[in-house]
Amino acid sequence: MANIKDVAKAAGVSTSTVSRTINNSSSIPAETKARITEIMKQLNYTPNQNAKSLTTNKSYTITLIVDVDDEKSFQNPFFYEIMHGIEKYVYNKEYSFIVANLKTMMKKQSVLDWLIRSKRTEGVILPSSMLDSKTVESLRKDKIPFVSIGEPIHLKDSITWVDIDNKRGAEVAVYSLLENGYKNIAYLGYDNTKLFNQRRYEGYLNVLESEKIKINPSYIIECNNTKDNGYNHTKTLLNLGNRPDAILCADGELSFGAIKAIQENGLSIPSDFGLISYDETKIAELSYPSISTVNVDMFEMGTQCAKLLFDQIENHQSINQGVLISASLNKRETTK
Amino acid sequence: MANIKDVAKAAGVSTSTVSRTINNSSSIPAETKARITEIMKQLNYTPNQNAKSLTTNKSYTITLIVDVDDEKSFQNPFFYEIMHGIEKYVYNKEYSFIVANLKTMMKKQSVLDWLIRSKRTEGVILPSSMLDSKTVESLRKDKIPFVSIGEPIHLKDSITWVDIDNKRGAEVAVYSLLENGYKNIAYLGYDNTKLFNQRRYEGYLNVLESEKIKINPSYIIECNNTKDNGYNHTKTLLNLGNRPDAILCADGELSFGAIKAIQENGLSIPSDFGLISYDETKIAELSYPSISTVNVDMFEMGTQCAKLLFDQIENHQSINQGVLISASLNKRETTK
DNA sequence: CTGAAAGCGCTAACAA
DNA sequence: TTGTTAGCGCTTTCAG
Numbered sequence: 001m002a003n004i005k006d007v008a009k010a011a012g013v014s015t016s017t018v019s020r021t022i023n024n025s026s027s028i029p030a031e032t033k034a035r036i037t038e039i040m041k042q043l044n045y046t047p048n049q050n051a052k053s054l055t056t057n058k059s060y061t062i063t064l065i066v067d068v069d070d071e072k073s074f075q076n077p078f079f080y081e082i083m084h085g086i087e088k089y090v091y092n093k094e095y096s097f098i099v100a101n102l103k104t105m106m107k108k109q110s111v112l113d114w115l116i117r118s119k120r121t122e123g124v125i126l127p128s129s130m131l132d133s134k135t136v137e138s139l140r141k142d143k144i145p146f147v148s149i150g151e152p153i154h155l156k157d158s159i160t161w162v163d164i165d166n167k168r169g170a171e172v173a174v175y176s177l178l179e180n181g182y183k184n185i186a187y188l189g190y191d192n193t194k195l196f197n198q199r200r201y202e203g204y205l206n207v208l209e210s211e212k213i214k215i216n217p218s219y220i221i222e223c224n225n226t227k228d229n230g231y232n233h234t235k236t237l238l239n240l241g242n243r244p245d246a247i248l249c250a251d252g253e254l255s256f257g258a259i260k261a262i263q264e265n266g267l268s269i270p271s272d273f274g275l276i277s278y279d280e281t282k283i284a285e286l287s288y289p290s291i292s293t294v295n296v297d298m299f300e301m302g303t304q305c306a307k308l309l310f311d312q313i314e315n316h317q318s319i320n321q322g323v324l325i326s327a328s329l330n331k332r333e334t335t336k
Numbered sequence: 337m338a339n340i341k342d343v344a345k346a347a348g349v350s351t352s353t354v355s356r357t358i359n360n361s362s363s364i365p366a367e368t369k370a371r372i373t374e375i376m377k378q379l380n381y382t383p384n385q386n387a388k389s390l391t392t393n394k395s396y397t398i399t400l401i402v403d404v405d406d407e408k409s410f411q412n413p414f415f416y417e418i419m420h421g422i423e424k425y426v427y428n429k430e431y432s433f434i435v436a437n438l439k440t441m442m443k444k445q446s447v448l449d450w451l452i453r454s455k456r457t458e459g460v461i462l463p464s465s466m467l468d469s470k471t472v473e474s475l476r477k478d479k480i481p482f483v484s485i486g487e488p489i490h491l492k493d494s495i496t497w498v499d500i501d502n503k504r505g506a507e508v509a510v511y512s513l514l515e516n517g518y519k520n521i522a523y524l525g526y527d528n529t530k531l532f533n534q535r536r537y538e539g540y541l542n543v544l545e546s547e548k549i550k551i552n553p554s555y556i557i558e559c560n561n562t563k564d565n566g567y568n569h570t571k572t573l574l575n576l577g578n579r580p581d582a583i584l585c586a587d588g589e590l591s592f593g594a595i596k597a598i599q600e601n602g603l604s605i606p607s608d609f610g611l612i613s614y615d616e617t618k619i620a621e622l623s624y625p626s627i628s629t630v631n632v633d634m635f636e637m638g639t640q641c642a643k644l645l646f647d648q649i650e651n652h653q654s655i656n657q658g659v660l661i662s663a664s665l666n667k668r669e670t671t672k
Numbered sequence: 673c674t675g676a677a678a679g680c681g682c683t684a685a686c687a688a
Numbered sequence: 689t690t691g692t693t694a695g696c697g698c699t700t701t702c703a704g
Contacts (some may be wrong), residue, residue, distance in 0.1 A: 019699055091437075091447060118385040288596050390697065
């Protein structure tokens with residue numbers, strides 16, 4: 001395979017000139033550049049990245065850390081689309097894109113540490129769930145740019161993160177239900193251990209308050225995200241003296257159980273009862289009836305993560321910030 | 337950051353000795369090795385991968401190519417678990433793991449080409465769907481080891497691939513239905529454009545033949561994988577003079593429609609009617625009733641891909657082979 | 673605008 | 689068993 005010397009020789013110039021051409025230095029006249037570029041093409045030359053990385057001390061590579069609790073499944077079903085958003089942005093920058101699981105150990109250190117110290121990565125994107133203060137400190141010490149997927153919680157340091165605008169998403173959903181004539185909206189699946197869930201809950205409360213609607217505590221169901229919980233708690237809701245006529249499901253799987261319960265009670269969806277959930281499109285469409293959802297654009301989330309990371313990598317200095325991706329309502333068959 | 341010279345100096349040896357220690361050369365006495373290792377630890381030394389890659393002309397990195405048709409979703413819902421299987425194996429080898437989308441172009445060449453020519457990758461795992469003979473040829477020319485995810489089709493070259501044993505999976509499913517007293521089993525969702533689907537179909541036919549069961553052509557429904565198709569064609573099946581009493585769904589989404597149709601006909605599942613599908617666990621469990629499925633271990637598939645790739649990387653020479661991952665039945669509520 | 677030359681951190685003959 | 693030394697292919701001062 002041709003190297004920079006071969007190109008230099010063929011072009012009758014020095015390797016410096018070729019190097020400057022590769023890096024598009026302004027000191028080389030366009031004409032010379034064109035000629036050298038042509039020769040590179042003829043020789044089928046591609047710069048050796050390892051050599052470049054060694055001299056510049058940069059890996060031109062960024063890393064996505066994933067969180068795998070058990071061996072069989074990743075935690076976040078949306079992760080794939082986030083990945084794709086990142087991937088696209090990264091390759092546009094002519095960087096490459098590593099994926100690693102934080103739990104993996106390399107020579108008794110975490111992969112992350114290994115990747116950084118061996119100069120394999122210049123920046124890291126990782127879920128807020130793994131950003132404890134120890135990790136933040138270590139990242140800071142190594143001066144490695146990073147971006148959190150999801151607004152971090154319990155973290156005193158100021159960091160850069162990207163999240164879905166869960167609060168606004170809930171607001172849009174509740175407003176839409178009200179506008180379509182639903183009056184008594186329950187919130188199914190409150191879970192104060194999850195920040196995204198709290199934000200959705202805030203949005204729900206927010207709208208009721210601005211619309212001067214009395215908040216009915218028995219409409220607010222605390223449980224985690226399983227279809228059985230959805231089913232059982234919806235049954236309870238429907239047995240209430242003043243039963244609700246709509247539900248905002250805080251998370252996806254609840255909605256399958258809820259729909260089942262509503263149908264068993266002889267209520268018809270969406271005429272008697274409305275439901276909005278958060279979920280993946282594919283799953284929402286599989287249900288009968290298909291589920292109206294708050295749409296979360298995970299591809300965009302990935303793109304933003306990558307963008308904020310490169311802001312840090314390129315500017316070397318950049319202010320920490322939080323970015324919220326707006327969430328829109330995707331109306332399907334569970335709402336009027 | 338400490339480099340190999342610093343370690344050598346601190347240990348009072350040459351860099352070669354340190355290098356040999358790093359690479360665990362047998363010529364260094366255990367004692368010396370231990371001493372040097374200790375010093376590396378003290379200095380918090382990690383070898384610079386770029387330097388190593390430059391000298392050895394190896395990137396210690398492998399690549400997974402993904403197929404993204406539209407920007408919003410990856411094609412294969414299982415891909416994530418495959419990825420994880422690969423990731424785990426790769427880091428065990430102290431390699432790192434790049435992900436890239438074949439559609440991405442780098443300086444007017446494909447990412448794959450770019451990754452290879454710039455020495456960023458030593459091996460590639462990619463879906464059979466992108467393995468046209470041009471790609472194979474180019475991979476072969478660059479002498480880059482590769483493994484196909486999925487048995488390739490329309491390919492004259494012999495290559496290494498890993499796939500789910502779809503045929504055997506279907507056989508297990510059909511046998512299980514027969515053993516549980518279902519007599520007339522329909523095959524819903526035949527699609528001859530997809531090899532995995534053909535294999536499932538072969539398995540279905542196989543069992544019927546060995547059990548001397550007459551094949552009823554009207555039980556074999558050709559359609560692609562949507563819930564509406566599942567619903568409509570199941571309706572048709574149920575209106576047949578001698579209607580089936582069980583369905584093998586060739587693909588996941590069909591089953592949601594099929595179940596709906598069966599229930600609407602007043603048949604109860606699983607006592608009157610049985611159903612087995614192929615699908616992701618999570619989705620199968622979301623359904624009412626939860627769906628019995630042929631279980632496909634995508635994590636294992638990823639592991640095998642990585643293993644076969646490293647066989648080639650390490651042995652430099654290795655025979656092409658196809659590996660089938662066995663598929664087992666996961667009984668849920670749609671079968672007795 | 674261009675070239676010579678040093679060097680990034682490591683490995684691997686070759687020599688001892 | 690260990691050290692010396694010459695690169696790997698590129699970038700980047702510094703000089704011209």
